[in-house]
Amino acid sequence: MEKGLFITFEGADGCGKTTQLILLAKALKAKGYDVVVTREPGAKGLGEKIREILLNYDGDVSSQAEVFLFLADRAQHIDVIVNPAVEKGKIVLCDRHTDSTVAYQGYGRGLDISRIKMLNDLATGGKKPDLTFVFDIDVETSMERVGSQKDRMESAGMEFFNRVRNGYLEIAKQEPQRVKVLDARKSIDDIHKQLLELLKFSINNF
Ligand code: TYD
Secondary structure (H helix, E strand, C coil): CCEEEEEEECCCCCCCCHHHHHHHHHHHHHHHCEEEEEEECCCCCCCHHHHHHHHCCCCCHHHHHHHHHHHHHHHHHHHHHHHHHHHCCCCEEEECCHHHHHHHHHHHCCCCHEEEEEEHHHCCCCCCCEEEEEEECCCHHHHHHHHCCCCCHHHHHHHHHHHHHHHHHHHHHHHCCEEEEEECCHHHHHHHHHHHHHHHHHCCCC
């Protein structure tokens, strides 16, 4: 591939997206593709410091401040990791990106969605994922999977996560070309097969 691909994995905590990301990375590498696996928040360097604050800081964090921390991480991540890799023809698989901010800080925390989209654009320089997978799951199951050791975000409560889930479904409705919803309660193998099918439409000769 001359120009690479930027694929993002989204969904509520405990939806199983990271497992699917790793499986897809393996499958792509086995076919000879050059794959970069990364995540937000906190891919490396500065991002790791920001992640530490976002997930573990135990003082007050205002919703606005939270947004800007995620965005600072994103701006660095896009400039230093994602864009250079895509320009070199690599396939970048990213665990969470702009849709997380719309779903969590917008729908979840109740901040203005159009402003968040504008701020996302500022942080990414307008770069959009070529393809996004949303792993949809009911809140009871996802919280059961997360278990009792919850980080700062995971402790936000059932109602918050219901809003996050609906937020993701709304995003998918608005951008059906880019965003594909998968049923995260299916077996790991079934979901993986479905991902591969969906990828065929994005990668020529895959
Ligand atoms: P992480 O441990 O990476 O969770 P997961 O394995 O579920 O991806 O923690 C990231 C947390 O940050 C997760 O609860 C979602 C949240 N988040 C936001 O609220 N907004 C954002 O923009 C991003 C990228 C993540």
